[in-house]
Amino acid sequence: MYTITFQPSGIKIKVEEGTTILEAANEAGIGIDAPCGGKGTCGKCKVYLNKGQLNDVSAAERKNLTVDEINAGCRLACKAIVHGHCVIDVPEESLLGEQKILIEGAETEIRIDPLVRYFSVVLPTPTLEDNKCDHHRLEDAIRKVSGYESIDMDLSTLRELPNLIRDNKYDISISMFRNRAMNIYKSQYRDLYGAAVDIGTTTMVAYIMNMTTGEIVGIGSMMNPQIPYGDDLMARISYSFQQDKLKRLQGVVVDGVNKIISEGCNKAGITISDISEVTIVGNTAMHHIFLGIYPKYLSLAPYCPAVQQAIDCRPSEIGLNTNPAGNCHVLPVVAGFVGADHLAVILSCDIHNRDEMTLAIDVGTNGEIVLGNKDGMICCSAAAGPALEGSCITYGMRAADGAIERVNIKKGSLKVDYKTINNSRPLGICGSGIIDLVAEMLKTAVIDVTGRIREELEDGNERIREGDRGYEFVVEWARKTKQKKDIVITANDLREVQLAKAAMYAGTSILMEKQGITVKDIDRVMIAGAFGSYIDVENAMTIGLFPEVPLEKVKSVGNAAGTGARMSLISKEKRDEEKEILRKLKYVELATHSTFQDQFVDAMNMPHKDLSLFPRVMKNVSAPIPKQ
Numbered sequence: 001m002y003t004i005t006f007q008p009s010g011i012k013i014k015v016e017e018g019t020t021i022l023e024a025a026n027e028a029g030i031g032i033d034a035p036c037g038g039k040g041t042c043g044k045c046k047v048y049l050n051k052g053q054l055n056d057v058s059a060a061e062r063k064n065l066t067v068d069e070i071n072a073g074c075r076l077a078c079k080a081i082v083h084g085h086c087v088i089d090v091p092e093e094s095l096l097g098e099q100k101i102l103i104e105g106a107e108t109e110i111r112i113d114p115l116v117r118y119f120s121v122v123l124p125t126p127t128l129e130d131n132k133c134d135h136h137r138l139e140d141a142i143r144k145v146s147g148y149e150s151i152d153m154d155l156s157t158l159r160e161l162p163n164l165i166r167d168n169k170y171d172i173s174i175s176m177f178r179n180r181a182m183n184i185y186k187s188q189y190r191d192l193y194g195a196a197v198d199i200g201t202t203t204m205v206a207y208i209m210n211m212t213t214g215e216i217v218g219i220g221s222m223m224n225p226q227i228p229y230g231d232d233l234m235a236r237i238s239y240s241f242q243q244d245k246l247k248r249l250q251g252v253v254v255d256g257v258n259k260i261i262s263e264g265c266n267k268a269g270i271t272i273s274d275i276s277e278v279t280i281v282g283n284t285a286m287h288h289i290f291l292g293i294y295p296k297y298l299s300l301a302p303y304c305p306a307v308q309q310a311i312d313c314r315p316s317e318i319g320l321n322t323n324p325a326g327n328c329h330v331l332p333v334v335a336g337f338v339g340a341d342h343l344a345v346i347l348s349c350d351i352h353n354r355d356e357m358t359l360a361i362d363v364g365t366n367g368e369i370v371l372g373n374k375d376g377m378i379c380c381s382a383a384a385g386p387a388l389e390g391s392c393i394t395y396g397m398r399a400a401d402g403a404i405e406r407v408n409i410k411k412g413s414l415k416v417d418y419k420t421i422n423n424s425r426p427l428g429i430c431g432s433g434i435i436d437l438v439a440e441m442l443k444t445a446v447i448d449v450t451g452r453i454r455e456e457l458e459d460g461n462e463r464i465r466e467g468d469r470g471y472e473f474v475v476e477w478a479r480k481t482k483q484k485k486d487i488v489i490t491a492n493d494l495r496e497v498q499l500a501k502a503a504m505y506a507g508t509s510i511l512m513e514k515q516g517i518t519v520k521d522i523d524r525v526m527i528a529g530a531f532g533s534y535i536d537v538e539n540a541m542t543i544g545l546f547p548e549v550p551l552e553k554v555k556s557v558g559n560a561a562g563t564g565a566r567m568s569l570i571s572k573e574k575r576d577e578e579k580e581i582l583r584k585l586k587y588v589e590l591a592t593h594s595t596f597q598d599q600f601v602d603a604m605n606m607p608h609k610d611l612s613l614f615p616r617v618m619k620n621v622s623a624p625i626p627k628q
C-alpha cells in the first residue's frame with residue numbers, strides 16, 4: 001500500500017499499487033472534475049506530481065497536455081497510476097466547484113390531497129360479547145372514516161398494536177399510505193411530512209413538504225455524488241456495465257438522497273423517519289440507476305427503458321431511511337431519452353389539461369422538448385451535447401464560482417464586459433455566458449451567420465487572433481484570470497455551440513411539423529431547468545436555440561421537474577394524471593426521422609432576417625444521435 005497526499009488540502013489516503021490518482025481522489029472524497037469519466041479524452045482532470053512515483057506519461061496525456069505542462073509534472077489524474085508514495089498537487093481549476101443549484105420552481109395552485117393520510121378514531125372497548133381481534137376492531141373504525149375496506153399492517157406495527165390501543169384508552173390516531181398502516185399514535189393531531197426529490201445528472205434537490213398544508217418546510221441539495229464516475233450519463237452507464245459497479249453507483253446516489261432529505265428535515269425540525277412518502281424524478285438513466293435496474297440497454301439502439309410505468313416500493317427496498325412502512329413513488333419515464341423529470345415538467349406546466357399550444361423545453365446534454373395541449377402532445381430528445389453546459393468548450397465550465405455568466409461586447413472596440421458567479425476572478429465560461437458570448441459576437445459581427453470568426457477583423461483588433469487550433473476571440477486577458485491564461489472562445493467551440501443549438505432547433509421544428517403548426521401557433525414557451533432560469537432568452541433566440549416568438553410568451557419555469565415531483569407528492573389527482581400524460585404523449589425518435597438531417601443542417605446557421613442571402617454552407621455536417 002502507498003500513501004497519497006493531496007495538496008493543498010493535506011488529505012492522505014492509502015491505496016494499492018496500480019490505483020489511478022483519480023480513483024484515489026474519489027476514495028479520499030476530493031472531487032476532481034472528470035467529465036469524460038476517466039477515458040483520458042477531456043483533459044480536465046489535471047494534477048501535478050509534487051513528489052513520488054507514477055507510471056510514464058501516457059499517449060492520452062501527450063495528446064491533452066502541452067510539453068510545458070508535462071515538463072512541470074502535470075498529469076491527467078485518470079491516467080496517472082500509483083507506483084509509490086506520492087504527493088499530488090490539485091490545482092483549483094481541476095476541482096469540482098459547487099454548482100449553483102436551482103431550487104425554486106413554477107408555482108401552480110393544486111388541491112392538497114395526498115395519498116398519505118391521518119385518521120383519528122375511538123375504538124369500542126372490547127367485551128366478552130364483542131371480543132374480535134384488535135386489528136379488525138381498528139379496521140371497522142377506519143372503514144367508516146376512510147372508505148378503505150381493509151388495513152394492511154406490517155408485523156412490526158402489529159407487535160405494538162395491543163399495548164398502544166390499551167395504553168391510549170382506545171383513542172388513537174393512525175397514519176396510512178393508501179390502506180397500509182404506517183404509524184399508530186396516541187390520539188393527537190400531527191402533521192405528516194413527505195419529500196419530493198429531483199435527481200439531476202449534476203445536482204440533486206429534496207423538498208421537504210408538510211403534506212397537510214402543502215408548504216415546503218425544508219430544502220436539501222447537493223451535487224450528484226456520481227459525478228466522479230463521469231460527468232455525462234454515457235460515462236456512468238458504461239461504468240455500471242458490471243453489476244458490482246452498478247451497485248456502487250446506486251449506493252452513492254441513494255446515500256446522497258438520504259443526505260439531502262436529512263438536511264431538509266433538519267431545517268424543518270423533524271427527522272428523516274418522519275417522512276411518510278418520497279416522490280422521485282430523474283432522467284431515464286438516473287431512474288434506472290437509482291432503482292438498481294441495469295441501464296446498459298438505454299445506451300444501445302433502439303434505447304428501450306426496462307420499465308415505463310411508475311414504480312411504488314418500500315423505502316427499505318431501495319435503501320432509503322424514511323418511514324419503513326411508507327412509500328417511495330418513482331414517476332414514470334417516457335422513453336430511453338425522455339425521463340420522469342420531463343413527465344414532471346409536463347405535469348407542473350399543466351400542458352395536458354390546457355387548450356394553449358405549449359412548447360416546453362428543458363435544455364441539457366439531451367434537450368427534452370414537448371409540444372402540445374390537452375388534445376395530444378409530442379416529445380423528443382435532441383442530442384444537444386454538453387456544449388451548452390460548458391463541457392467540450394475550451395474554457396467552458398459548470399455554473400460555479402468564477403464562471404462568466406453574462407457577456408456584453410461593445411460594438412466597434414469589441415471591449416468585453418462580463419459578470420462572473422460570486423463576482424470572482426474569471427475561471428471559465430458557463431452555459432448562460434456561452435449563449436451571451438455567441439449572440440454578442442453575432443451582433444457585433446465578430447462572427448458571421450455561418451458561425452465563422454471574421455479573420456478580416458484581425459488587423460483592427462487584438463482580441464481576434466489565430467491560435468493553435470484556428471481563429472479565436474479573447475474574452476479576458478491572462479493578467480485578470482484566475483489561472484493566468486487568456487480565456488478565449490475558439491472556432492471549434494463555436495462549432496460545438498452551433499451543433500447544440502441546431503439539434504434543439506431541428507427537434508422543435510419536427511415537433512411543429514408533426515403537430516401541423518407554425519411558430520405563430522405557439523401560445524406559450526416554457527423553459528425549464530437551471531439553464532432556462534439563467535439564460536438571456538433574447539440572446540438564445542438570437543443564436544437560434546429557440547424559435548423566435550414574442551418575448552411575453554416565454555416563461556422560465558425554474559425547476560419544473562421538482563415542482564412536478566412535489567405535485568405528485570401532495571395530490572392524488574396529480575398522481576393519477578401521470579398515467580393520463582403517458583396516454584396523451586407520443587415520442588418521436590429524431591435519429592430516424594426523414595427530415596431531421598436537413599432541418600439540422602439548416603439550423604446550423606445563426607438566424608438572420610433574410611436567410612436566403614446565406615447559402616447552406618455547412619457541408620459534411622451530420623446530426624448527432626442522442627446519447628444518454
Ligand code: FES
Pocket residue numbers: 033034035036037038039040041042043044045076077078079
Ligand atoms: S481526461 Fe481524465 S477524466 Fe477526462
